[in-house]
Amino acid sequence: MANGDISWRCTVIQCTLTIQTNSKISNLLTENENIFHGHNIVENRDIQRQIVRNNCKRKVNECISERLNTIFRHELMAVENTELLYGISSIRKSTYRQRQKIISAAPILINELVQQIKINSLTTHRNETFCHVDEELKIVIHTSKSNLEYLVNNSYTILGGGQAWYRQIEKLRLKIEYDKNESEISTWLKYFFGLSFLHSIDISDTFYELFSIASNNNKISAVFDCILANVIENDSIYPPHL
Template identity: 30%
Template sequence: MVNENEMMCMESAAMKLIQYLWMELLKYFFLLPNKNLDTYIEAFSHIKSEFLKNNVNFSPKIIFADFEKAIHSSLLIVWPSVQMKVCRFHLGQSWWRKIQTVGLSQKYKKNSDISIFLKYFFGLPLLKPDGVEDCFTDDIVSILPENEKVQQFSDYILNTYIKPDCDFPPSVWAMYSCSIIRTTNSCEAFHSKFNSMFYSAHPNIFQFIDVLKNVQKETYIKQRSIHVIKNRRMMVCEKENYLRQNMAKYESGQLTRFDYIKKVSFKLFKSINDNNDKEHHS
């Protein structure tokens, strides 16, 4: 057992280690002709073989990826024992886009029973994977509003993210943790910056190589400044403390499972919606 201060120190140390590994590990660039399963298998197999050339058996325990089924399948073929995870933030974005697609975005924005009901879904990622289906069927569905579009959204979540044979089961996206850093944002931030370094949509090979060289220079600079650790933003700490407190209440029986979901769903969805608003107004 550890107290709250010890836990925060452990999380801080873990984040420092992650930052260290992120800047120290080699990064591979692939120019792929398509997004087919065989293409991804060949790319990931190449990474594995490069490590073996240096007598290193590279066998990652957990890999975070986006919601592309071919990537998940190829990674499991190359590393059968790997545990696949998806970004919690982008999971929320995907669900929010579905809300828009079925025509419920205006309903959500209004302070209505449907709006409140839809937000409850965003607490599911903060449960243990084996508790998601029970919460969905026993708690959420039990108060399902009589609305065809809401039923359509609920069926989509069930068929795509909850059923045992679905594309992205709870074991991939649900985690009972107060950390909100479970994201692929660092990769996407790099990708965005990488794209901005080109002056045309179709650069020639020489321009492409020049950009790669500049990226490598920046990587060396970051490696030399590995001892400089950025402080975590106060907003992140506050959200994690809020989640931690409600998890403690849930574990002690002060909150039922559904009460816990109600509280954390609004906190998590607010961060998702805030980022969507920023993207919309940028």
């Protein structure tokens, strides 16, 4: 209030009663004869339940990374007599609803994901953009300017696409051959993963050297074409100079 006094209202939604106290909550300013709720006395268990519910909802807003069950159990342990509580499931539900208000729903479609990432605009502690989205190719990259500068200035670079290569091997049904220790095809396929440890200027030459010793096999050629199109060529998604 303007004069520093505090106005209080009944916790029962249907009740319109309000009372006033001083700023230190030491004196009741409302006359006793004017205090009339117009409803039955609220039981102690209802008050306890409301206190726990309010505490849970407040903690949900303050501790966004803390698990809801942890918050819920912590508040229940603070109650001296839990037998006075009832309707615990309603408290749990209200806690989950409060968390849903501050956390966006998980996207279902790729377009929804792209838009959500753009809106959230994730940044690092240095206030650098951490999440980059290519809307046309639907590619999401988590990195920052500092990370990219390190990769560019470092003597060696890590070649991307290792997981994509392995998926291609599985797709072409070469996994059984890949898992063999003494197979010529297995050895040749595993050589490709060593490209990640080469300097960017040496990757292309080494790649073509590997192709020159490859077996005459349609599946091997398919692996070669996949890596060439996605990693080796300058206009690929992950060129060696990145």
